[in-house]
Amino acid sequence: MQKHQAFMISNPGKLQANELVIDAVNGQKDAVESLVKIWYKRIYNFTFKYFNDHDLASEIAQKSFISMYRNIGSLKNPETFKSWLYRIASNHCHEESRRQKRAKVLSFHSFWRPDEEDQLVERGVSEYDPQKSFGEKQLSELLLEMLNLLPAEQRVIVIMKEYEGFRFREIAEILDISENTAKSRLYYGLSGLRKAFEKRNLKLENLLS
Amino acid sequence: MNRITEEELMAYLYGECNEADARRIEKAISENKDLEQEYQQLRLLRKNLAKAETKEVVEPSVQFGANEIILTTMGRSPGSGWQGWQWLGIAASIALILMAGYFSKASMSIKNGSFELSFGEPMRVEQELSATLLEDLARKEALIEKLLDQDYVSRLSSLESTLSQYDEHINQRLGSLKELYNQELNEVITRRLASDETIKTWLAQLEEANLQNFESFSRVANAEQQLSIVNLLNEFSIMLENQRQQDLLEIQNGLNAVARETQQIQMETAQAFSSLGANPIRTNLK
Numbered sequence: 293m294q295k296h297q298a299f300m301i302s303n304p305g306k307l308q309a310n311e312l313v314i315d316a317v318n319g320q321k322d323a324v325e326s327l328v329k330i331w332y333k334r335i336y337n338f339t340f341k342y343f344n345d346h347d348l349a350s351e352i353a354q355k356s357f358i359s360m361y362r363n364i365g366s367l368k369n370p371e372t373f374k375s376w377l378y379r380i381a382s383n384h385c386h387e388e389s390r391r392q393k394r395a396k397v398l399s400f401h402s403f404w405r406p407d408e409e410d411q412l413v414e415r416g417v418s419e420y421d422p423q424k425s426f427g428e429k430q431l432s433e434l435l436l437e438m439l440n441l442l443p444a445e446q447r448v449i450v451i452m453k454e455y456e457g458f459r460f461r462e463i464a465e466i467l468d469i470s471e472n473t474a475k476s477r478l479y480y481g482l483s484g485l486r487k488a489f490e491k492r493n494l495k496l497e498n499l500l501s
Numbered sequence: 502m503n504r505i506t507e508e509e510l511m512a513y514l515y516g517e518c519n520e521a522d523a524r525r526i527e528k529a530i531s532e533n534k535d536l537e538q539e540y541q542q543l544r545l546l547r548k549n550l551a552k553a554e555t556k557e558v559v560e561p562s563v564q565f566g567a568n569e570i571i572l573t574t575m576g577r578s579p580g581s582g583w584q585g586w587q588w589l590g591i592a593a594s595i596a597l598i599l600m601a602g603y604f605s606k607a608s609m610s611i612k613n614g615s616f617e618l619s620f621g622e623p624m625r626v627e628q629e630l631s632a633t634l635l636e637d638l639a640r641k642e643a644l645i646e647k648l649l650d651q652d653y654v655s656r657l658s659s660l661e662s663t664l665s666q667y668d669e670h671i672n673q674r675l676g677s678l679k680e681l682y683n684q685e686l687n688e689v690i691t692r693r694l695a696s697d698e699t700i701k702t703w704l705a706q707l708e709e710a711n712l713q714n715f716e717s718f719s720r721v722a723n724a725e726q727q728l729s730i731v732n733l734l735n736e737f738s739i740m741l742e743n744q745r746q747q748d749l750l751e752i753q754n755g756l757n758a759v760a761r762e763t764q765q766i767q768m769e770t771a772q773a774f775s776s777l778g779a780n781p782i783r784t785n786l787k
Contacts, residue, residue, distance in 0.1 A: 324570065325563040332560045340556055354561065354572045361570040432554040439553075453515065454550045460517055475508035482543055485550075496545040 313370035344436040356381040379466045389444045446481030
């Protein structure tokens, strides 16, 4: 199933991590297992921030690693493993997001419920005290809730930039878009978040207690 | 040119622009209050975004199929909508229902295409039997009895035949065993008799040998005893003779000593009388 390949290592500093990837590419199962152990937490947190749902995040993370195992034989350059893995994960996220969207269009609720963002913001206005500050856990939950108001293509870039530490060049490569598009989507994503906070009368200065 | 694009602002916010661009953007921010406010708000937003927690998660166990990888987590697995505790809840519910059913004596049945669910002891329904039904029942009862009788006779006959076969077999077996036993017994008796005869012969031989040994021993012993006694008597007579001689010698010596003492006493008496004649007795008076 796996193709055995030889690689030219361009960066000796990454030799050890790359060796693991090379072993996995060459079909060594223990290397695949090690990669799962090393990357699972990060991929899970990426998908969790994307969906703000533990079960869904676990499911998508697992699907991502199953895809990784199936396709790692086709990985050409071990140094691009991280980007490659996130591309798989983000593709699964988008796929699930589209599936949910289709399901929503067909659901009865969508005919009578107002726009979700407005509804959430309305709910937020009634629930949150503008002067209120939050504990770290509450703030974390609020931030994830806000992130999930963003369109998927903006949300994924905010997550990749803020929490996964990718450079714009890498994000562009993962999502197969231009760097400027990545920057632009991030700008609108951040602006959307600011507006969501404003609509809830929540001041960024007061959020942290 | 003070116009700063959204892309440039993002590059500056995340420190991914070159020095020249950075200086240009800094200058633009310092000159444009709206831009500065926007920039500060974005920085503040980033500060808040950094507060989102990283979730701790248990890594799944990894297993490999023929061409597949299987990841198993403590939570929900892909494709399944149920978690462990939900299955546990269902199992507990089923167990509770079964217990309730057991104690309430619930029963389910399907009769003539209809499903029946009942609780407790079944109710007895008295039915009026029609004459036809009774007649039919009597006929069936008679038929059953007949069949049972036939079956009983047939079974009894078969049983008797089997028993007689067993008897015959047992008798044959007993006969052969008895014959075998008698043979064994005769052999044992014969062996025992032979053995007794051998023992008797051996005992007689032993007795004769003992007797001979005893007689020879007695003979030897008597001669030796006689010789010994003679020797002893001789030695004893010699000893008596010696003792008598010694005693006689001692008596002679004694008599001689008495004679010498008598002579000495006579001499001393004579001397005493002679001294009394020469020297009269003086009293010691004052």
